[in-house]
Amino acid sequence: MTPTTPPPATPAAPSANAGERVLLIDDSQAISRLLRACCQDIAGVESEIAGSLAEAQALLSHNPQRFLAAVVDLNLPDAIEGEAIDLVQAHDLPVIVLTAHYDEAIRERILAKNIVDYLLKSSLHEIDHVAALVRRIHRNCSVKVLVVDDSRSFRNYLVKLLEQHRLHVLQAENGRVALDIMRSETGIELVITDYNMPEMDGLALISALRQQYSRSELAIIGISELSSSALSARLLKSGANDFITKPFLVEEFYCRIIQNIEQIELIRAIRDSALRDYLTGLYNRRHFFSAGETLHAAARRRQMAVAAVMLDIDHFKRVNDTYGHLAGDRVIKQVATILASGVREADLLGRYGGEEFCILLTGTDRDYLAVILERLRSAVESTPIVHEDQTLSVTISLGATFDLSESLQAMIDRADACLYRAKQGGRNRFVIDDADG
Numbered sequence: 232m233t234p235t236t237p238p239p240a241t242p243a244a245p246s247a248n249a250g251e252r253v254l255l256i257d258d259s260q261a262i263s264r265l266l267r268a269c270c271q272d273i274a275g276v277e278s279e280i281a282g283s284l285a286e287a288q289a290l291l292s293h294n295p296q297r298f299l300a301a302v303v304d305l306n307l308p309d310a311i312e313g314e315a316i317d318l319v320q321a322h323d324l325p326v327i328v329l330t331a332h333y334d335e336a337i338r339e340r341i342l343a344k345n346i347v348d349y350l351l352k353s354s355l356h357e358i359d360h361v362a363a364l365v366r367r368i369h370r371n372c373s374v375k376v377l378v379v380d381d382s383r384s385f386r387n388y389l390v391k392l393l394e395q396h397r398l399h400v401l402q403a404e405n406g407r408v409a410l411d412i413m414r415s416e417t418g419i420e421l422v423i424t425d426y427n428m429p430e431m432d433g434l435a436l437i438s439a440l441r442q443q444y445s446r447s448e449l450a451i452i453g454i455s456e457l458s459s460s461a462l463s464a465r466l467l468k469s470g471a472n473d474f475i476t477k478p479f480l481v482e483e484f485y486c487r488i489i490q491n492i493e494q495i496e497l498i499r500a501i502r503d504s505a506l507r508d509y510l511t512g513l514y515n516r517r518h519f520f521s522a523g524e525t526l527h528a529a530a531r532r533r534q535m536a537v538a539a540v541m542l543d544i545d546h547f548k549r550v551n552d553t554y555g556h557l558a559g560d561r562v563i564k565q566v567a568t569i570l571a572s573g574v575r576e577a578d579l580l581g582r583y584g585g586e587e588f589c590i591l592l593t594g595t596d597r598d599y600l601a602v603i604l605e606r607l608r609s610a611v612e613s614t615p616i617v618h619e620d621q622t623l624s625v626t627i628s629l630g631a632t633f634d635l636s637e638s639l640q641a642m643i644d645r646a647d648a649c650l651y652r653a654k655q656g657g658r659n660r661f662v663i664d665d666a667d668g
């Protein structure tokens with residue numbers, strides 16, 4: 232089912248047990264400051280800085296759960312053998328390693344510690360890359376992955392690797408159990424499945440999943456010991472996005488996992504940008520009408536009560552004229568956020584254009600609609616809006632109808648006529664169509 236009321240276009244909240252800060256351990260203050268700025272700009276997370284192993288120990292000695300991950304310099308004056316990595320891992324934190332030098336021996340030594348990744352401190356580009364990794368880990372907290380394998384030990388190994396990147400991992404021992412989990416859990420974005428399994432093998436699972444989920448909704452990675460090219464082709468043809476052969480390099484495994492997750496996110500972002508209004512993140516007028524017409528037709532068929540609401544910010548031109556266009560945009564965004572949190576997920580909310588919004592509400596009668604409209608009106612009136620060093624406040628007027636009319640457009644026009652009456656009546660009020668029962 233597609234939710235009809237969009238949340239503001241922000242990433243999903245990370246899971247509750249992951250921290251929100253990054254621990255930066257580096258003896259170069261210049262690098263730490265640069266990293267802190269990049270983590271803030273690119274990943275949107277705050278950092279705490281330790282210049283030595285001893286300082287890191289002190290920061291981790293109380294409430295280490297506040298950290299999401301750590302970026303660790305391989306060589307510190309008081310820890311020349313990478314002891315800071317062990318310290319951070321003892322607190323179950325994902326580690327990104329920074330190193331000034333690189334050779335095969337260093338690479339093997341670092342990778343043996345099951346880190347997220349290692350990067351050279353050579354350029355600004357690498358610092359940006361670290362911040363992008365931190366952003367990835369932050370987003371991973373709300374990404375669900377299902378691991379399907381009949382070998383408990385191999386499943387546990389995959390789970391450990393994935394949890395190292397803070398992914399939210401679920402497990403199934405065969406294809407049938409995996410399908411049960413897919414039915415009961417929402418929001419799984421990636422399935423990693425073994426080929427050889429009792430009851431239902433990977434091929435049958437992938438085919439069953441593809442009957443319900445497209446490649447752009449759910450990524451599937453097939454995994455198997457047989458390094459047969461014929462098998463990888465069969466898995467890919469039956470709907471897998473990718474294929475990994477056991478045994479694999481952990482580095483390659485992570486690259487494929489991240490690439491597949493990012494592809495799903497990118498497609499979702501593109502789809503969202505076609506449905507949503509750029510400024511507010513609410514549905515745009517086109518999508519409001521496309522989803523609204525389906526709802527309107529169903530309501531007419533089933534004699535179901537649907538209310539159409541049109542609302543508009545009062546004297547909005549004055550806001551622009553007095554405080555400037557950017558302040559006007561800020562007001563539109565703030566009103567959108569208030570509206571989104573004031574209606575239910577099943578309601579359809581959109582930006583109609585300019586400072587006008589529209590809502591289709593189901594499951595409400597006239598009395599309850601009056602309660603909802605009053606709640607929205609008063610929430611907007613009582614919420615101060617801060618723009619730069621100014622605080623302003625605005626009001627809204629609303630018009631609503633239950634008259635299903637012959638089309639959604641006709642219904643919206645009736646609601647708009649009520650909105651006009653609310654404006655004529657003095658603004659900062661709502662009017663519900665008299666013609667309604």
Ligand SMILES: Nc1nc2c(ncn2[C@@H]2O[C@H](COP(=O)(O)OP(=O)(O)OP(=O)(O)O)[C@@H](O)[C@H]2O)c(=O)[nH]1
Nearest residue numbers: 543544545546547548549551556559560585586654
């Ligand atoms: N900042 C900003 N202004 C916008 C946007 N879209 C429309 N506007 C402005 O919104 C204003 C709407 O003004 P009017 O239609 O005259 O209505 P009003 O001033 O709100 O007056 P009433 O609706 O009668 O209370 C115009 O000045 C538009 O330029 C936008 O995306 N951002």
